[in-house]
Amino acid sequence: MQKQVAASSLFRFMLLYVSLSLLAIVSLTGCGKEDTKTKPYKLAKNISLKEYYPFKADGHWSMVWENKRGDRWRGALTVIGLTDEEGIEVYLVVDTTLTQDKVDICRSAYMWDNDGLKHLYRVGSNGDSTSFNPARTVLPARVDGGKDYIYDYHYEIYSSAGENVFSGDVRQTYQLIDTGSIRSEYGKWKDVVVVESFRTDDYADGTSKTRRQAVWFARGVGPVKIVTGIPLDARELEGDATGWLVKAK
Numbered sequence: 001m002q003k004q005v006a007a008s009s010l011f012r013f014m015l016l017y018v019s020l021s022l023l024a025i026v027s028l029t030g031c032g033k034e035d036t037k038t039k040p041y042k043l044a045k046n047i048s049l050k051e052y053y054p055f056k057a058d059g060h061w062s063m064v065w066e067n068k069r070g071d072r073w074r075g076a077l078t079v080i081g082l083t084d085e086e087g088i089e090v091y092l093v094v095d096t097t098l099t100q101d102k103v104d105i106c107r108s109a110y111m112w113d114n115d116g117l118k119h120l121y122r123v124g125s126n127g128d129s130t131s132f133n134p135a136r137t138v139l140p141a142r143v144d145g146g147k148d149y150i151y152d153y154h155y156e157i158y159s160s161a162g163e164n165v166f167s168g169d170v171r172q173t174y175q176l177i178d179t180g181s182i183r184s185e186y187g188k189w190k191d192v193v194v195v196e197s198f199r200t201d202d203y204a205d206g207t208s209k210t211r212r213q214a215v216w217f218a219r220g221v222g223p224v225k226i227v228t229g230i231p232l233d234a235r236e237l238e239g240d241a242t243g244w245l246v247k248a249k
Contacts, residue, residue, distance in 0.1 A: 043145025044179050044193070050112055052193055052217035053139060055091045057082045061222050061248045064186075067241040073099045075243065088113055090120070116141040127160025136172070139195065143176040150174075169202045182216050182225060184244045189218035196237075213239065221248050 059079040066072045074097070081092035090111045097104040109120040118135035137151040150173050157166040178194040195217065200210040214237045216225040222245070229240025 044176060045144045047143050047145075047176060047179075047193055048141070049116070049139045049143060049193070049195070049217070050141060051219050053117060053222050054220060055079060055089075055110065055112060055117070059091075059222075059249065062246045063223075063226070063243040064246050065241055065243040073097060074246075085111075110138070111135075112141075114141060128157060128165070130155055130157050136170075140174055143174070143195070145176045145179075148173055148175055167204065171200045171202075173198045177214070182218075184225070186244055186246050187224070189216075189221060189224050191219040192216050192224065193219075194237075198232075221245070 057079060061077045063075045064072065065075060076094075076096045076098075078094045078096070079091050080094050083090045083092070088111055090109055093108045093110055095106045095108060105125045106122055108122045111118050111120060115137065117138040119132060119138050120135050121132065122130045124130075133154050133156070136153050136155070140149040143149060150171065152169070152171050154169050155167065156164055159165050174195055174197045176193055177196045180192055180194075181188070181190045182192050183189070193216075194214055196212070196214045198210055198212050200208055202208045210232060211228075212230040212232055213226065213228045214230060215223050215227075218224045223243075224245040226243040227237055227239045227241070228243075230237060231239070
């Protein structure tokens with residue numbers, strides 16, 4: 001008789017345990033669905049990227065770079081002149097790269113207009129020059145999160161003697177993929193947007209190459225982190241080289 005009572009009690013306990021477990025699963029499932037409905041993820045809209053890359057007279061950005069092998073170098077972008085072309089400001093910029101054994105200096109012209117930040121031309125330290133037709137869009141003027149912004153342009157490279165040495169066609173795609181904050185050993189920035197880009201070059205010999213990078217821009221500052229050479233199918237934004245902002249003014 002005692003064995004029958006014990007068995008009956010054990011059966012009731014197991015039935016109660018199973019019922020409570022099923023109730024917990026149903027409750028958790030219901031909470032998950034409710035949370036998804038009441039707290040949807042919202043992408044940022046109508047972001048003015050000019051506020052995140054404010055070109056100005058005497059503007060300066062200094063960055064430290066490191067690649068996967070551990071090589072380190074420095075880069076700097078400095079606005080050395082400002083001209084007004086029919087109400088549109090054109091910035092004359094020096095781009096400097098400092099490695100252990102050499103210094104590479106290039107000169108460019110950029111402008112912000114209603115369409116975005118545009119690269120007009122570039123002259124290398126060896127005298128070679130690059131022209132863009134139409135002007136290469138570096139950033140769209142305004143972006144919505146998750147939307148693709150696509151720009152096509154043709155470029156021509158000329159030697160210091162004026163000979164056309166190379167040309168190509170490019171499709172550049174930009175997308176605002178995240179907002180938030182970021183920190184490094186060089187600083188902390190709160191209002192940050194992340195712009196991912198894909199660049200596909202089509203060459204005269206019929207070949208093509210696509211490159212992927214991501215840039216973190218801080219409002220009122222400019223680029224604070226740049227990652228280049230990201231594998232096209234990678235989920236993480238890690239690439240061949242990473243640059244961090246050290247100083248900006």
